[in-house]
Amino acid sequence: KNEVEQSPQNLTAQEGEFITINCSYSVGISALHWLQQHPGGGIVSLFMLSSGKKKHGRLIATINIQEKHSSLHITASHPRDSAVYICAAMYSGGGADGLTFGKGTHLIIQP
Amino acid sequence: EAGVAQSPRYKIIEKRQSVAFWCNPISGHATLYWYQQILGQGPKLLIQFQNNGVVDDSQLPKDRFSAERLKGVDSTLKIQPAKLEDSAVYLCASSHQGYGYTFGSGTRLTVV
Numbered sequence: 001k002n003e004v005e006q007s008p009q010n011l012t013a014q015e016g017e018f019i020t021i022n023c024s025y026s027v028g029i030s031a032l033h034w035l036q037q038h039p040g041g042g043i044v045s046l047f048m049l050s051s052g053k054k055k056h057g058r059l060i061a062t063i064n065i066q067e068k069h070s071s072l073h074i075t076a077s078h079p080r081d082s083a084v085y086i087c088a089a090m091y092s093g094g095g096a097d098g099l100t101f102g103k104g105t106h107l108i109i110q111p
Numbered sequence: 112e113a114g115v116a117q118s119p120r121y122k123i124i125e126k127r128q129s130v131a132f133w134c135n136p137i138s139g140h141a142t143l144y145w146y147q148q149i150l151g152q153g154p155k156l157l158i159q160f161q162n163n164g165v166v167d168d169s170q171l172p173k174d175r176f177s178a179e180r181l182k183g184v185d186s187t188l189k190i191q192p193a194k195l196e197d198s199a200v201y202l203c204a205s206s207h208q209g210y211g212y213t214f215g216s217g218t219r220l221t222v223v
Binding site: 030031035038042043044076086088090097099102 | 142144146151152153155157159164166167202204206209210212213214216217
């Protein structure tokens with residue numbers, strides 16, 4: 001069964017702290033997405049990874065294929081980073097590439 | 112670039128009624144997905160289209176849910192008849208061969 005586990009489920013931190021959100025998946029994937037969801041349902045794709053590391057501004061995403069593990073880091077966190085961060089794995093096969101989502105990490109950055 | 116458009120944003124219906132949602136993907140994105148997100152959970156894939164063909168509908172409750180993408184562009188998802196447990200946000204997304212995954216703002220359905 002394709003599963004995606006995220007930790008922690010909830011995270012509250014002070015402005016400026018370094019944030020790490022972890023994601024593990026059960027079997028081989030073709031790619032892994034990190035998504036940001038704000039209240040009201042809007043989902044924004046932050047990264048799509050199949051190997052190594054990607055950086056965009058204060059966000060860094062890494063993936064270790066052998067360990068089936070990925071992390072999302074936020075440097076110099078800010079209250080506007082408060083959102084739900086979701087890890088989603090793309091298990092491709094037969095043309096199907098729908099995402100299997102983790103339950104999300106609810107991040108609150110306090111000023 | 113225009114995003115993935117969905118309508119309506121909100122819908123409240125009584126159980127056993129029918130409802131339809133509409134999605135217009137990013138121009139040029141051949142792949143379109145419908146996801147169901149129940150409160151407190153991550154989204155679950157209901158159906159994936161490649162152009163106007165169904166690639167994966169293994170998690171679509173076919174006794175009450177149907178979806179179509181007749182011209183390979185916009186798509187509709189229908190529920191008939193609705194049950195209380197169908198209350199969720201229905202998200203549409205599109206991609207180009209798995210890249211450029213873009214989500215719509217979703218339709219929040221409440222079944223009472």
